[in-house]
Each structure stands twice: as C-alpha cells, then as structure tokens.
Amino acid sequence: MYLLLDEKGNSYLIKGETDxxxxxxxxxxxxxxxxxxxxxxxxxxxxxxxxxxxxxxxxIRKARKGPQSVTLKDLGLIxxxxxxSSGSRVVDAGTGSGIMAMYLSNLVYPQKLVTYExxxxxxxxxxxxxxxAGIENIELRLDDxxxxxxxxxxxxxxxxxxxxxxxxxxxxxxxxxxxxxxxYSPSINQSKKLFDCLEGFxxxxxxxxxxxxxxxxxxxxxxxxxHSGFLSFARLVEKN
Amino acid sequence: MYLLLDEKGNSYLIKGETDxxxxxxxxxxxxxxxxxxxxxxxxxxxxxxxxxxxxxxxxIRKARKGPQSVTLKDLGLIxxxxxxSSGSRVVDAGTGSGIMAMYLSNLVYPQKLVTYExxxxxxxxxxxxxxxAGIENIELRLDDxxxxxxxxxxxxxxxxxxxxxxxxxxxxxxxxxxxxxxxYSPSINQSKKLFDCLEGFxxxxxxxxxxxxxxxxxxxxxxxxxHSGFLSFARLVEKN
Amino acid sequence: MYLLLDEKGNSYLIKGETDxxxxxxxxxxxxxxxxxxxxxxxxxxxxxxxxxxxxxxxxIRKARKGPQSVTLKDLGLIxxxxxxSSGSRVVDAGTGSGIMAMYLSNLVYPQKLVTYExxxxxxxxxxxxxxxAGIENIELRLDDxxxxxxxxxxxxxxxxxxxxxxxxxxxxxxxxxxxxxxxYSPSINQSKKLFDCLEGFxxxxxxxxxxxxxxxxxxxxxxxxxHSGFLSFARLVEKN
Amino acid sequence: MYLLLDEKGNSYLIKGETDxxxxxxxxxxxxxxxxxxxxxxxxxxxxxxxxxxxxxxxxIRKARKGPQSVTLKDLGLIxxxxxxSSGSRVVDAGTGSGIMAMYLSNLVYPQKLVTYExxxxxxxxxxxxxxxAGIENIELRLDDxxxxxxxxxxxxxxxxxxxxxxxxxxxxxxxxxxxxxxxYSPSINQSKKLFDCLEGFxxxxxxxxxxxxxxxxxxxxxxxxxHSGFLSFARLVEKN
Numbered sequence: 001m002y003l004l005l006d007e008k009g010n011s012y013l014i015k016g017e018t019d020x021x022x023x024x025x026x027x028x029x030x031x032x033x034x035x036x037x038x039x040x041x042x043x044x045x046x047x048x049x050x051x052x053x054x055x056x057x058x059x060i061r062k063a064r065k066g067p068q069s070v071t072l073k074d075l076g077l078i079x080x081x082x083x084x085s086s087g088s089r090v091v092d093a094g095t096g097s098g099i100m101a102m103y104l105s106n107l108v109y110p111q112k113l114v115t116y117e118x119x120x121x122x123x124x125x126x127x128x129x130x131x132x133a134g135i136e137n138i139e140l141r142l143d144d145x146x147x148x149x150x151x152x153x154x155x156x157x158x159x160x161x162x163x164x165x166x167x168x169x170x171x172x173x174x175x176x177x178x179x180x181x182x183x184y185s186p187s188i189n190q191s192k193k194l195f196d197c198l199e200g201f202x203x204x205x206x207x208x209x210x211x212x213x214x215x216x217x218x219x220x221x222x223x224x225x226x227h228s229g230f231l232s233f234a235r236l237v238e239k240n
Numbered sequence: 241m242y243l244l245l246d247e248k249g250n251s252y253l254i255k256g257e258t259d260x261x262x263x264x265x266x267x268x269x270x271x272x273x274x275x276x277x278x279x280x281x282x283x284x285x286x287x288x289x290x291x292x293x294x295x296x297x298x299x300i301r302k303a304r305k306g307p308q309s310v311t312l313k314d315l316g317l318i319x320x321x322x323x324x325s326s327g328s329r330v331v332d333a334g335t336g337s338g339i340m341a342m343y344l345s346n347l348v349y350p351q352k353l354v355t356y357e358x359x360x361x362x363x364x365x366x367x368x369x370x371x372x373a374g375i376e377n378i379e380l381r382l383d384d385x386x387x388x389x390x391x392x393x394x395x396x397x398x399x400x401x402x403x404x405x406x407x408x409x410x411x412x413x414x415x416x417x418x419x420x421x422x423x424y425s426p427s428i429n430q431s432k433k434l435f436d437c438l439e440g441f442x443x444x445x446x447x448x449x450x451x452x453x454x455x456x457x458x459x460x461x462x463x464x465x466x467h468s469g470f471l472s473f474a475r476l477v478e479k480n
Numbered sequence: 481m482y483l484l485l486d487e488k489g490n491s492y493l494i495k496g497e498t499d500x501x502x503x504x505x506x507x508x509x510x511x512x513x514x515x516x517x518x519x520x521x522x523x524x525x526x527x528x529x530x531x532x533x534x535x536x537x538x539x540i541r542k543a544r545k546g547p548q549s550v551t552l553k554d555l556g557l558i559x560x561x562x563x564x565s566s567g568s569r570v571v572d573a574g575t576g577s578g579i580m581a582m583y584l585s586n587l588v589y590p591q592k593l594v595t596y597e598x599x600x601x602x603x604x605x606x607x608x609x610x611x612x613a614g615i616e617n618i619e620l621r622l623d624d625x626x627x628x629x630x631x632x633x634x635x636x637x638x639x640x641x642x643x644x645x646x647x648x649x650x651x652x653x654x655x656x657x658x659x660x661x662x663x664y665s666p667s668i669n670q671s672k673k674l675f676d677c678l679e680g681f682x683x684x685x686x687x688x689x690x691x692x693x694x695x696x697x698x699x700x701x702x703x704x705x706x707h708s709g710f711l712s713f714a715r716l717v718e719k720n
Numbered sequence: 721m722y723l724l725l726d727e728k729g730n731s732y733l734i735k736g737e738t739d740x741x742x743x744x745x746x747x748x749x750x751x752x753x754x755x756x757x758x759x760x761x762x763x764x765x766x767x768x769x770x771x772x773x774x775x776x777x778x779x780i781r782k783a784r785k786g787p788q789s790v791t792l793k794d795l796g797l798i799x800x801x802x803x804x805s806s807g808s809r810v811v812d813a814g815t816g817s818g819i820m821a822m823y824l825s826n827l828v829y830p831q832k833l834v835t836y837e838x839x840x841x842x843x844x845x846x847x848x849x850x851x852x853a854g855i856e857n858i859e860l861r862l863d864d865x866x867x868x869x870x871x872x873x874x875x876x877x878x879x880x881x882x883x884x885x886x887x888x889x890x891x892x893x894x895x896x897x898x899x900x901x902x903x904y905s906p907s908i909n910q911s912k913k914l915f916d917c918l919e920g921f922x923x924x925x926x927x928x929x930x931x932x933x934x935x936x937x938x939x940x941x942x943x944x945x946x947h948s949g950f951l952s953f954a955r956l957v958e959k960n
Contacts, residue, residue: 003418005442005477009442036417037416037417037418037479038416038417038418038476038477038478038479039478039479040478050477050478052417052418052477053417053418054418055323055418056323056325057321057322057323060323072317072320072321073316073317073320073448075316075319075320076313076315076316076317076318076319076320076321077312077313077316077450078316079315079316079319079320079347080312080313080315080316080319080343081297081312081316082297083295083296083297083300083343083346085296085325085326085346085347085349086325086326086347086349086350103320103323106323106325107319107325107326107347109325109326110326176277176278177276177277177278177292177293178243178277178278178292178293178294178295186937186939187937187938187939188453188458188668188938188939189672189937189938191453191455192455192458192669195455202245202249203455204452205452205453205455206450206451206452206453207450207451207453208313208448208449208450208451209448209449209450209451210317210446210447210448210449211446211447211448211449211946211947212444212445212446212946213428213431213445213446213447213470215431215432215435215443215445217906217907217909218428218432218907218908218909219906219907219908219947220946220947221946221947222945222946222947222948223946224944224945224946224947225942225944226931226932226940226941226942226943226944227931227939227940227941227942227944228942230453236278237245237278237290237292238278238279238280238290239277239278239279426697426699427697427698427699428698428699428908429697429698429912432909451706451707452706457666457667457669458667458668458669459666459667459668459707460706460707461706461707462705462706462707462708463706464704464705464706464707465702465704466691466692466700466701466702466703466704467691467699467700467701467702467704468702483898485922485957489922516897517896517897517898517959518896518897518898518956518957518958518959519958519959520958530922530957530958532897532898532957533897533898534898535803535898536803536805537801537802537803540803552797552800552801553796553797553800553928555796555799555800556793556795556796556797556798556799556800556801557792557793557796557930558796559795559796559799559800559827560792560793560795560796560799560823561777561792561796562777563775563776563777563780563823563826565776565805565806565826565827565829566805566806566827566829566830583800583803586803586805587799587805587806587827589805589806590806656757656758657756657757657758657772657773658723658757658758658772658773658774658775668933668938671933671935672935672938675935682725682729683935684932685932685933685935686930686931686932686933687930687931687933688793688928688929688930688931689928689929689930689931690797690926690927690928690929691926691927691928691929692924692925692926693908693911693925693926693927693950695911695912695915695923695925698908698912710933716758717725717758717770717772718758718759718760718770719757719758719759
C-alpha cells in the first residue's frame with residue numbers, strides 16, 4: 001500500500017496495482033512501485049505528490065466510518081486515562097465500524113483485542129476495515145455484551161453502547177482490580193444513568209474539545225466539532 | 241508498592257514497609273501486606289481504604305512535577321495523532337520532570353525511549369520519578385538536542401522546548417519518512433515560528449480543552465484548566 | 481466616588497472622604513478630591529494611581545457577591561439574545577446579591593426594573609449594592625415569584641432559581657407576545673426539566689465559555705471558569 | 721412588518737402587503753393583517769404559523785451579512801464589559817454590513833451612534849439593513865477612521881478593522897477618561913500588535929465560545945462555531 005499526499009494536503013491510500021486517477025492527473029503505477037517512502041512522484045500533468053508508507057493512523061483516517069464514530073481526541077483521552085499498552089487485555093463493544101478496535105488493537109499488540117457486535121451489517125464493515133489495515137490481532141464476536149463477557153482478567157473495557165449501565169455487572173466480574181470501564185456516550189443522560197449504577201467503582205466523567213488553528217493567519221478555524229461524546233472512566237476498586 | 245484509595249477519592253502510593261499515617265487514621269503495614277488487590281482495609285479509626293496494585297498511570301499521577309508539566313489530555317492527543325505503540329522509536333526533549341518520557345516509555349515498551357535534558361537538576365528529578373515507577377526502558381541523555389540527535393530512523397520526536405524550530409533540521413535527518421515531530425508550546429508565537437520554519441513537513445496545530453463534570457449535580461466543574469499548551473504535529477513527508 | 485487603579489491592575493472604589501490606605505501607600509483624600517478623571521495621583525511612597533470616575537461596570541465588579549453570581553459573559557449573552565434596551569419592561573428573580581438586577585436596570589433605564597426575592601438576608605445585601613451604585617430604578621419585591629407575577633406586558637423575565645419551571649405559567653400571563661423568559665441554571669437537569677415544561681414557547685439552551693489571554697506571552701491564561709450556568713432562552717410565541 | 725414562525729423553528733420577516741409563499745404553503749396577506757401578535761395563522765395547506773411583531777433582534781438576525789459578521793455572543797460580551805446603555809456616546813468602524821451598528825444603536829437610543837466606513841459598497845448594504853429595521857439613530861460616515869475621529873467625549877469606540885492600532889492615537893483624543901476602545905480581530909496577531917501599541921490604557925483580551933445544546937437528547941450540538949474573533953477591551957485610564 002502507498003500513501004500519496006498532494007500539494008493541497010489531501011491524502012490517498014492506494015494499492016499501486018493500477019494507475020491512480022487523481023483530480024491532479026494520473027499517477028503511473030509502475031513508476032510508483034519504484035519509489036522509496038519520502039520521495040515524490042509527478043502526475044502526468046506535472047503535479048507533485050509525496051509518497052509514503054501508510055501507518056496505522058492513515059488506515060484509521062481512511063477507514064469506512066459511521067456518522068458518530070469515535071474521534072482521535074477521545075481515543076487519545078482513553079489511552080492517557082488508562083495507560084494501556086502492549087499486552088493489555090481489552091474488550092470493546094459495540095464494534096460499529098471498528099475504529100475503536102483498530103486503534104486499541106495497535107496499542108495492545110501482540111495481545112489480541114476482543115470486540116463485541118450484535119449487528120452483522122456493522123460487523124461486516126468493521127471486518128473490511130481491519131482487513132484493509134492488515135490488522136490480525138482483533139477477534140470480532142457476534143455477541144450481545146449485555147448478556148455477558150467471556151473474557152476475564154481485563155485491564156480495560158470500552159463501551160460505545162446506548163445502555164452502558166447494563167454492562168456494569170459483567171464488567172465487575174471480568175475486570176482485574178484496578179481495571180477500567182470506559183463508556184462513550186453522546187448524551188449526558190446516559191453518563192448520568194451509568195454513574196448512578198456504578199458501585200465499587202471510582203469514576204469521573206469528562207468531555208474534550210479539540211480546536212485546530214490556521215497557522216497562516218494565526219487564528220482558530222471557524223469550523224469545530226462542538227461535541228462527540230462524554231467519556232466516563234470507572235475504575236474497579238472493590239472486587240468481591 | 242500499594243495504591244490506597246480513601247472514601248473521599250484521594251489516593252496514596254505507599255511501599256507498605258512501615259505503617260501509613262493518613263488523615264483518616266493509621267494503616268497497619270503488616271495487615272496491608274496481607275491484602276489482595278481489590279480488597280479493602282480499615283485504618284485504626286475504622287475508616288475504609290481500597291487496596292490496589294498501582295498501574296503506570298498511578299505512578300505518572302504521583303510523580304514529582306514541574307509547574308507546566310504536560311497534561312493527560314495532551315499526552316493522549318499525541319498518542320492518537322501519531323499512533324505510536326510497542327516498538328516505536330521515539331526521542332523526547334527536554335525531559336523536565338520526565339512525565340512525557342514516563343508516558344511514552346510505557347507505550348513503546350520493550351523499545352527503549354531516549355530523552356534529552358541539559359539541566360542536571362531536572363534530570364535528577366526525572367531519574368527519581370523513573371526509579372519510583374520501576375521504569376527501565378528510558379535512556380536519559382544529558383545533552384543539548386539543539387546540537388543534534390544521535391538516534392536515526394525515528395517514528396516520533398516530542399519537544400517541550402522554548403525554541404523548537406532549532407530542532408527541525410536534526411529531525412529531518414533522524415525521522416523516518418512519515419515520522420512525526422510533535423512540539424508542545426505554551427505560546428502560540430512559538431507554534432507560529434515553528435510553523436514558519438517547517439519545510440518538507442505537513443503540519444497541523446491544535447489545542448485541547450478537557451472539562452470534568454460533577455455527576456452528582458450533572459454540571460461541569462467550575463474549575464478548569466484554560467490552557468496547557470498548543471500541540472503542533474509535523475509529519476516528515478519529503479526526505480532528501 | 482473615585483475609582484483608583486494601581487500599577488498592578490488592581491482597582492479600588494473609594495469615597496475620598498478619608499485618606500485611603502492601600503498596600504502601595506497612603507492616598508491623601510484632599511489631594512484626591514482635587515483631581516480630574518484621567519489624571520494620576522501618587523501615594524506617600526511615590527506609587528502612581530490612575531484616578532477615574534467609576535462607571536456602572538465598576539460598581540458591578542465591586543458589588544458584594546454570592547458564590548454563584550451570574551458572570552459578565554452570561555449577562556452579555558442575555559442582552560444580545562433578547563436585545564432589551566432603554567424602556568424595556570423586565571422582571572428578575574431571585575434577586576440574590578442583585579448583580580443581574582444592577583446590570584439590567586442600567587440597560588432599561590429610566591424604566592423601572594422589578595426584582596423578586598423571598599429571603600430578607602439576600603434582599604438586604606442587594607439593597608446595599610444598589611445603594612452604593614446609586615441605582616434608583618430597581619424595585620425589590622419581597623415576594624415569591626412561584627406564586628405569581630404582578631407585572632404585565634413584559635419584554636423579559638430573567639430567572640436564577642432552583643425550579644424555574646414553576647414560573648412558566650406566570651410568564652405566559654405576564655410576557656408580551658414575542659417576549660423572553662431566560663433561565664440561568666447550574667445543572668443541565670434543571671434546563672432539561674424547564675425545556676420539557678415549555679409549551680407555546682420557542683426555546684434554545686446554550687452555554688458560554690470565556691477565556692482570557694495573557695498578551696505579554698500570547699497564550700491563554702491557565703485559570704479559567706469552566707462553568708457558570710446554562711442559559712435557556714424561551715420566547716413566547718403563542719399567547720392565548 | 722410581521723414575524724412568522726413555522727413549526728420547524730424557521731422564521732420569516734415579511735411586510736404582509738402581498739401573499740407569502742412559504743414551503744409550507746401560502747399565507748394570505750389580508751388574513752395576516754387581521755392578526756394580533758401571539759395569534760397563529762394557517763397556510764392554504766393547513767400548516768400553522770405563529771404571528772409576532774418583530775423586535776430589534778429579529779431585524780439583526782435577518783439582516784444581510786458578510787461572511788465574518790460579528791456574532792451575538794461577541795456583541796453581548798462588548799455590552800457586558802462596557803455597560804453602555806441609553807445615552808452612551810459610541811463610535812463604530814468599519815461599518816461592514818452594519819450589524820454592530822444596528823445592535824449598538826438600539827442600546828444607546830435615543831443617542832445617535834456614529835459608524836465609519838470607507839467602502840461605498842459596504843455602506844450601501846448597511847444602509848439597506850438600517851432602513852429595513854426602521855433604525856434612525858445611526859449616522860454613517862463615509863470616512864477613514866485611520867485619519868481621525870471627529871466625535872469627542874466618547875464612552876466607547878468599537879473597531880472591526882484590519883489595523884486597529886492605527887486608531888489608538890485618535891481614540892486617546894476622543895474617549896472620555898474611563899472610556900473603552902474595543903477591537904474585534906480574527907487573528908491573535910492583530911490583538912498582539914494592538915496590545916503592544918496601547919499606552920495609557922488598561923487592556924484585556926478574551927475570546928468567547930458559545931455552545932448550543934439539543935435539549936431533546938440532552939447533548940451539545942456537533943456543529944459549533946470554533947472561532948469568530950478575539951475581543952480586546954482597552955480602557956483609557958490616563959488622559960493627557
């Protein structure tokens with residue numbers, strides 16, 4: 001796979017098996033395959049593209065997504081507020097288009113990440129995203145996490161579900177002492193209901209706003225995402 | 241090491257070698273050593289504490305810090321916008337109290353993280369923090385990164401320095417194609433000057449606000465950190 | 481009354497009847513009374529103060545306040561989203577320390593602003609604030625607005641009350657068609673309950689964050705108010 | 721003039737001289753003229769509209785605007801941080817589409833507000849907006865405020881100009897002691913340059929973020945204005 005970047009800041013993830021027709025002209029496949037990452041290539045109209053080897057982040061950015069997919073700022077907050085890393089045991093639900101699973105699987109590698117989804121149509125989209133990104137350490141279960149979690153001794157459970165409070169009892173069984181249940185909810189009402197049901201957990205709820213600056217003019221961009229979701233971090237402190 | 245949590249939400253990181261005198265009474269060391277994580281213990285006045293095994297995050301939270309230490313939200317943003325993980329080759333400068341290095345070393349483990357610091361007094365604080373956290377994959381260099389970077393083929397360079405633009409040429413040599421230079425600066429003027437000096441990089445500058453909610457009353461807390469630093473992400477796209 | 485500003489940016493509202501002992505030395509009362517606004521005066525230790533005639537804003541800033549007093553940013557939002565001005569008929573409740581009433585009375589002058597308060601202790605604080613600011617167009621009623629609003633044909637009703645929904649029926653009677661009911665609530669739950677009870681109104685709920693910059697270093701201040709209250713603007717569109 | 725509100729929350733400002741063709745059917749002009757504010761009217765397809773008498777805010781919302789027009793949150797902040805009201809002497813520049821002038825003229829009425837604009841095309845748009853709103857207390861000068869301000873004894877000067885620092889000397893002459901120079905700038909660089917040129921003023925620079933909530937689902941809207949402009953408030957404290 002190749003990552004091409006044009007002069008306008010757009011990026012393209014391509015296989016390089018056939019010529020690539022961009023709006024700035026055609027990139028010849030054979031010439032592209034002769035390039036080393038960090039070199040540039042010209043289209044037939046003379047426009048320049050940078051050639052890179054795509055990283056995990058590029059696959060995540062280019063993955064097929066639903067309208068409410070978790071954002072990078074929230075993925076970052078989850079990482080920093082749980083400190084998971086290689087070897088961490090993580091379960092995720094619902095898979096949706098698989099963005100959360102893709103991101104987390106990269107962090108815990110070579111540990112396997114398990115993700116639960118009940119809808120076969122979502123699972124199919126997610127599997128496609130995993131395949132394109134060459135990710136092999138994700139196990140997608142077509143199962144209802146409200147019914148239970150098979151995995152035990154977990155460091156982290158991440159939820160992007162309409163009724164996260166229905167997972168609390170299972171989380172208590174499956175988390176290690178000190179492990180985290182993290183729930184991502186668009187409505188503060190969901191966070192509140194989760195909060196009211198937590199017992200034996202220490203929790204905090206926060207939201208994160210990220211703002212991009214235009215550094216040519218040294219001003220924030222007018223367009224900004226005003227809200228993605230509220231993140232609740234519940235740490236299991238008492239395990240019976 | 242033990243992590244104790246009292247009923248008010250305060251946490252204590254202790255060795256358990258001697259009795260611990262908290263403001264809610266004394267915790268007996270011998271009794272503590274008999275506890276399993278997830279159990280609770282009572283002080284001599286009958287106040288209850290939860291007992292946990294501390295994780296990396298607990299050591300980071302309890303580390304000795306300078307006044308402008310990088311925050312969790314910013315550490316998270318760096319992780320998410322670069323997707324580094326186990327095995328990633330990362331250089332950090334300046335070390336300061338070592339928070340950034342502690343956090344990153346956990347992500348790249350077992351890969352060694354290299355951090356540059358010119359001030360011996362800061363280095364000493366950082367070494368103390370690494371030691372307490374039991375971190376062994378950090379190499380602290382008492383060196384001036386403005387003078388050069390010895391490491392090559394890097395995935396990420398993180399900077400928390402007054403003049404980050406002085407590292408650009410070294411970063412160009414030391415980063416892999418597609419690798420990231422990330423600079424954390426309190427003033428937008430520093431970000432602007434960095435931006436104006438970048439060539440052969442694709443960059444974006446952003447800031448992140450994180451807001452905690454009081455879930456008893458369902459309102460954001462009044463106290464909030466209005467600013468930590470601006471984060472500039474510069475990706476090396478052209479390597480000569 | 482005189483407004484003195486010292487070199488550090490602090491301001492002092494004084495009568496000038498007796499010498500003023502500041503931490504930068506003593507200001508002589510007689511000398512002060514000889515000054516014209518825009519001139520400066522020196523303390524006995526040679527520190528310089530600017531002398532101004534205080535404006536309404538200075539009295540508001542210096543008024544005695546409760547812990548949850550409405551902020552300038554919220555007062556501004558109320559003004560801009562209702563466009564009240566001289567002659568507008570406004571009722572306010574509860575008075576609290578009277579900040580909202582002071583601010584609104586200045587806008588509607590010479591129209592009288594009516595403010596309801598049930599607690600005599602709060603009313604006493606508010607009256608003191610009005611007196612010091614020389615405000616005469618406020619009528620403070622020691623009455624429970626939940627029981628009814630005597631005034632009719634109102635342009636605006638502002639509420640800073642724990643149960644604002646109990647005023648909706650009275651507001652419907654007392655507002656002009658097109659008039660506004662504005663409620664300021666710390667908890668989003670209060671705003672939600674109000675929202676669910678509104679009928680015949682068009683409403684929107686918003687919150688406002690204001691961030692100060694340090695222009696010496698060109699960075700936002702670290703300290704920031706993370707939350708004051710949610711503002712709900714309900715416009716009466718159907719009057720039976 | 722009539723303000724019609726449909727069931728979807730859209731509003732329409734119409735003269736009522738001819739039938740109004742909305743996307744929800746035709747409103748009969750004669751029937752409309754028989755309505756009292758607060759009543760409702762049906763279109764020929766049976767859709768209901770509320771009928772109101774438009775207020776100043778409705779004219780501002782419906783005015784013809786440029787792409788970077790000042791927002792309500794910023795107008796509010798200017799009001800609250802200066803406490804201008806009926807009788808205040810205010811000069812505004814540049815007029816642009818006249819939104820700032822419309823808003824301020826309502827506050828200072830019956831005092832005349834003066835607004836400077838050098839571009840005849842902008843002035844023409846602004847005059848159209850003033851006329852439609854029935855505003856008569858605005859004097860639009862086709863003049864360059866960088867060259868001087870004729871008005872004296874001002875309480876407030878508001879600037880929405882590319883080089884606000886060029887007005888400082890004129891402001892010093894024209895403001896009352898204690899009066900305010902307020903500058904609205906998209907780029908923090910403009911605010912910084914203004915700040916560096918202020919002498920004899922006390923200033924603060926701030927920015928304001930306003931976020932709307934969806935109260936059906938109790939979550940902030942995803943769409944949000946990430947930036948309009950930085951507001952610098954400079955108060956003249958020393959008048960030579």
